[in-house]
Amino acid sequence: MSLLEIKNLSIHFVTRYSDVHAVNGVDLTIEEGKTLGLVGETGAGKTTTALGILRLIQKPQGRYESGEIIFKGKDLLKATDDEMRSVRGNEISMIFQDPMTALNPILTVGDQIAEVIHLHGKCSQAEANERAVKMLEMVGIRAERAGEYPHQFSGGMKQRVVIAMALACNPSLLIADEPTTALDVTIQAQVLEMMADLKKGRGTAMLLITHDLGIVAENCDDVAIMYAGEVIEYGTLERIFHNPKHPYTLGLFGSIPSLDKDEERLHPIEGLMPDPAALPAGCKFHDRCAYATDECASCEQELAEMESGHKVRCARVMKGEI
């Protein structure tokens, strides 16, 4: 049994003026101890999917239209609020994109870590504090800094604190939502390395959300490419990186400048992602796709298995035309 299985998950944001289809029929599977990379442009629905797993979608606008989120054999969408609270921070925890705003400015970092240990660890406050300090040391922050406030830390240090907080209760799944996007490049490498080490040592599975294919290549076992709220290509790291099929995935790889060739210009994918409040019929990518036919504009595409461990949402690829 997989650790987490998301089936046909759809999340819409409904307001009086618009109906935003943020996530549309997403299927994902994460095996125990493995890392799944979720890749896509800004607005592809990656963060919504992640928040959706923890049921942290903003209410009342955010709604689950369909789907199941099976975590350790239990559907989280059917769990009560109390059950959900015992999952959050304990079995599934999350690292957010911007460490500058993710910590409460008026509580000491030690407090903020101890809080989650005290809540789920069923231990005394003193013991929680002690364990919080140990967590800080584990992410490379000196113990005596536990009594300091977030504004006394740099961005990279804050992200370490957030990571310490997320791992404090030994979760079986860690959701990392662009954990390094807000950090500068030298710190990015440090933080990623540290996360990989901690993860390996504890056997934590991870959902790594990013738009950086380099990070995916170094950290993930499986990759899912998202576009306009759908998974359009899904497979093992090797399959996706060595044999990408979907025109959008090809475009993503094509947009990375090569170091070997002397290139004058970058090769972006032409056009913009469709407005999630007014998605096109048929394949969501057809108006930017070089291979699109009339059929693409009218027929819904299915995420179909091309080979074992490699799924693609494109009719032409499946027919072998691309």
Add this chain to the structure above:
Amino acid sequence: MAKYIIKRILWMIPVMLGVLIIVFTISYLTPGDPVITILGSGYTPEKYAAKAAELNLDKGYFGQLGSYIWGIVTRFDFGKSFYSNLSITGEFARRFPITAALGIFGCIIMVVLGLPLGILSAVKQYSVLDYTLTVIALVLAAMPGFVLAILGLVLFGVRLRWLPITGLDTPKSWILPLATNAMPCVAMIMRQTRTNMLEVIRQDYIRTARSKGLSERTILWKHALKNCLIPIITVTGGMVAMVMAGSIITENIFNIKGMGTYMYAAIMQRDYPIVNGCVLLIAFIVCCVNLIVDICYALIDPRIRARYASSGKKHKKKAHKEVT
């Protein structure tokens, strides 16, 4: 922190001195001779000179100012009323506790009602409760205090006869003055709390707190409330001045023998020593409230606490430079 507080207290001295000089100068320059007003027509030059000497009005501007300041600093003596010849300090001692009690209870009501209602309104945003509270708050905040006071008097005092209409003799008689004084402030605190709370509960760190599995109650009280308190404290500080000013109207409508009625009568009679004394007292209270507000900031927000500590050092350096 202690250094900062001491520094702020010392700063109150020049501020108060400035207020004192301005207030005194205004009343000095105001046209009209108080001696003539007191004596009425048909006085003799001797009588005039004697009265002027008695009131300390025969000296020049600096002489009068000097003896005024000297009296306040050494004897806490604000002089005497032109008309009744009663010591102003004595009147203050009698009347200020009444106004202070009204003000302090008013502030307590303001916080005890305004804060929770604002939080409730924010947490249940767009509910019937939220809309109801919003409408009530808007009406209360928009209505001038005297209208509210008179409406209250007519309804509860005259029609229903539930509450006495004047004085502060029985516990029941406190209800109307307190309510009319505090209600507009309750409304404003409530609105401010709602706005801040809505802003704070959308912050990333609240989402982090949720992702940790904390209960909504813990999130609200431990993570959100303190963060939304700072603007509310600022507004509350301003409200204290409003409550003081409001006391002039409330006390006159309900015929309460506090600072409000005293000051009102003095202004109508142009009894300048009293007006000056009252203004000084209000300025002093506002200074104290500002100090308390700033200390509260530091108690709540570690970032401000850090800035206070570092600004103390900077100021010292600057002051040293100025001396040398």
